[in-house]
Amino acid sequence: METADLLKVLYIVAIVAEAMTAALAAGRREMDWVGVCLLGSVTALGGGSVRDVLLGRHPLSWVQHPEYLLITCGAALATIMVARYMRHLRYVFLFLDAVGLVVFTVIGCNVAMSLDMPVVVVIAAGMITGCVGGVLRDVLCADVPLLFRAELYGTVSIVTGGLYMAGKALDLPHDPLTIGVMAFGLGMRMLALRFGWRMPKFVYTETIH
Amino acid sequence: METADLLKVLYIVAIVAEAMTAALAAGRREMDWVGVCLLGSVTALGGGSVRDVLLGRHPLSWVQHPEYLLITCGAALATIMVARYMRHLRYVFLFLDAVGLVVFTVIGCNVAMSLDMPVVVVIAAGMITGCVGGVLRDVLCADVPLLFRAELYGTVSIVTGGLYMAGKALDLPHDPLTIGVMAFGLGMRMLALRFGWRMPKFVYTETIH
Amino acid sequence: METADLLKVLYIVAIVAEAMTAALAAGRREMDWVGVCLLGSVTALGGGSVRDVLLGRHPLSWVQHPEYLLITCGAALATIMVARYMRHLRYVFLFLDAVGLVVFTVIGCNVAMSLDMPVVVVIAAGMITGCVGGVLRDVLCADVPLLFRAELYGTVSIVTGGLYMAGKALDLPHDPLTIGVMAFGLGMRMLALRFGWRMPKFVYTETIH
Numbered sequence: 001m002e003t004a005d006l007l008k009v010l011y012i013v014a015i016v017a018e019a020m021t022a023a024l025a026a027g028r029r030e031m032d033w034v035g036v037c038l039l040g041s042v043t044a045l046g047g048g049s050v051r052d053v054l055l056g057r058h059p060l061s062w063v064q065h066p067e068y069l070l071i072t073c074g075a076a077l078a079t080i081m082v083a084r085y086m087r088h089l090r091y092v093f094l095f096l097d098a099v100g101l102v103v104f105t106v107i108g109c110n111v112a113m114s115l116d117m118p119v120v121v122v123i124a125a126g127m128i129t130g131c132v133g134g135v136l137r138d139v140l141c142a143d144v145p146l147l148f149r150a151e152l153y154g155t156v157s158i159v160t161g162g163l164y165m166a167g168k169a170l171d172l173p174h175d176p177l178t179i180g181v182m183a184f185g186l187g188m189r190m191l192a193l194r195f196g197w198r199m200p201k202f203v204y205t206e207t208i209h
Numbered sequence: 210m211e212t213a214d215l216l217k218v219l220y221i222v223a224i225v226a227e228a229m230t231a232a233l234a235a236g237r238r239e240m241d242w243v244g245v246c247l248l249g250s251v252t253a254l255g256g257g258s259v260r261d262v263l264l265g266r267h268p269l270s271w272v273q274h275p276e277y278l279l280i281t282c283g284a285a286l287a288t289i290m291v292a293r294y295m296r297h298l299r300y301v302f303l304f305l306d307a308v309g310l311v312v313f314t315v316i317g318c319n320v321a322m323s324l325d326m327p328v329v330v331v332i333a334a335g336m337i338t339g340c341v342g343g344v345l346r347d348v349l350c351a352d353v354p355l356l357f358r359a360e361l362y363g364t365v366s367i368v369t370g371g372l373y374m375a376g377k378a379l380d381l382p383h384d385p386l387t388i389g390v391m392a393f394g395l396g397m398r399m400l401a402l403r404f405g406w407r408m409p410k411f412v413y414t415e416t417i418h
Numbered sequence: 419m420e421t422a423d424l425l426k427v428l429y430i431v432a433i434v435a436e437a438m439t440a441a442l443a444a445g446r447r448e449m450d451w452v453g454v455c456l457l458g459s460v461t462a463l464g465g466g467s468v469r470d471v472l473l474g475r476h477p478l479s480w481v482q483h484p485e486y487l488l489i490t491c492g493a494a495l496a497t498i499m500v501a502r503y504m505r506h507l508r509y510v511f512l513f514l515d516a517v518g519l520v521v522f523t524v525i526g527c528n529v530a531m532s533l534d535m536p537v538v539v540v541i542a543a544g545m546i547t548g549c550v551g552g553v554l555r556d557v558l559c560a561d562v563p564l565l566f567r568a569e570l571y572g573t574v575s576i577v578t579g580g581l582y583m584a585g586k587a588l589d590l591p592h593d594p595l596t597i598g599v600m601a602f603g604l605g606m607r608m609l610a611l612r613f614g615w616r617m618p619k620f621v622y623t624e625t626i627h
Binding site: 054 | 441442444445446447448449450451452453454456457467471476477478480481484485487488498501557558559560
Binding site: 232233235236237238239240241242243244245247248258262265267268269271272275276278279289292348349350351 | 471472473474535536537538539542553557560561562563565566567572573576616617618619620621622623
C-alpha cells in the first residue's frame, strides 16, 4: 500500500474516531440524535473545513466527497447504540483520537504545501486541521476548549508539522518521512497521556479590563 | 405572485423575525443597543453567510444587498421599543420563526442546486441556512445551542430539504413543490411545538477524556 | 512618514497589544503556553481574517505575511514573562487596545473600499476588523462577548468608520482625514473608559422560547 492510500484509510479511521468521541460529548450534554450527528460531523470535518476556508481552497473535502458527511453521521449514530460498551474501549479511543491528530496534521501540511504556502503557514495549516475540530466541539458545548489545556495536544500537532517540514527541507524520501513523523507524534501524545505530561500553565489572577 | 417573489417576501419576513427573537435573547443578557443590533444581524444573516463561505460563493447576500443589514439592525432596535408587548405575541413569533426555518432551508437548497452540488450537500446547505444563525446566537450568548435539543428544529430542516429534493428527483412542478414542502415543514414544526415532540435524547454519563 | 506607513506601524503595535491582552485573558483561564499563543494570535488576527473570508478576499494577511503569526505568538509568550509588571501598565494597555480598535477599523474600511463595496458594507467591514478578534477571544473563553456590553467599544468602531466614509464622500484629503477620525475615535473610547460611558442597555426578562 502506498503512503497516499494509507493516509486515505487513516483519514477515514480518524473522522470516524472523532465523530464517535464527539457523540459521547453530545451524550454528556443530553443532546438529541440530530444534535449528535451535527456535533460529530462538525468535530470530524470542521478542522479541514476551517483550513480550506482560510486558505481560500474550494470545494471543501465534504462538498467534493459528500460520503464523508454520511460516514460521520453514521459513526455518531452508531455511537448511541454501542455507548454502553465504550467505557471498556477508553484507551482504544484515546489512541484513535491521537491517530486522528497526527493524520489530520500531516494532511493539512500537504494541502498547504500543494498551494505553495510558506513554511509557517504550512505548520499552521497542519495544526488547524488537527485541532480546530475539537475546538468547535468544545465551543458548541459552551466549554473552554480542551486544546488550550490538554496534554500536549496542540504541541504534538506543531511538533509533527515542524518535523515534517524539516524532513522536507532535508529532502528526506516522502514515504518514510510521513510514516516517521506520524509515529513520532503518536508516540509523543500517548506518552503525554500515560505520564500526564503537560505544557507549563500561565496563571494570571489580576484583572486588566 | 410567482414563487420566486413569494420566497423573497418571506425571506424579508424571516430575517425580521429572526432579528427580533435574537434581540430578545440579547435583552435577557442585558446587552447594550449595539450588541442587540449585532446579535440580531448575525442571527438573521449568519446561516446564509456560513453556507456561502463553505460553498465558496461570493458575494454574500448582505454584501450584495446591504439593505438587509439595515433591515436586521432596524428590526432589532424596534424590538427594544415594542418588547413590553411581545409577551402577548409569543405564538406569532414562534410561528414566524418556523416560517423562517423552512424559507431559509428552501433558499439554501436552491443556492446549492444552482451550484450543481450533490444531493447530500444540497440538504446540508439547506440545513446550514436554516439553523446556523440560531447556533451563532446561542454561541455568542455562551449557551449550548438550542438546535441540539429543541423540538425537531434541525429535523424539520432536514425533512423539508429531503422532501424538496425528492420532489425535484420526481420532476414535480417547481412552484407547487416549493409551497408544499414549506407547508409540510411548517406544520411539522408547529405540531412539534404544540405537542412537545422531540427527537430521542442520547444521555451518556461516563467520561472518556 | 506617510499615512500608509503610519498605519502599518500602528497595525503592528495593535496586533502586539491585542495578543498581549488576550494572553492575560488566557492566563486568567490557566491555559498552557500553546493556548496562550493560540488565543493571542486568534484575537489579534481574527478580525481581519473573518473580514477577508466574508468578503472573499484571499490570501489572508497572515498567509501573505506569516511573520504576523510569529509576532503575535512572540508577544503572547513575552506576556507570560512580564505579566507580573503589567498591573502597573493597565492604562497603557487600555490605551493601546483603543489604538488597535481605531487602526483596525480604518484598515478594514480601506480594504472594503479597495474592493468597491457599498458604504454600509465598508462600515461593517471596519467594525468586523476592529471588534471580531475580541469576540473570538471571549467565545473561546466561553464568555458572553464584552463587545455586547463594553463602554462604547462597537459604537466607537461604527462612529469612526462612519466619519471616515463621510469625510471620503466630502472628498477631504486622505491623510488628515485618516489621522483625524482615528484621533476622534481614540478620544471617544478613552473618555468612555474614563467616565464609564455606556450605550443604554436593553433588559428583557420574559422568556419567548
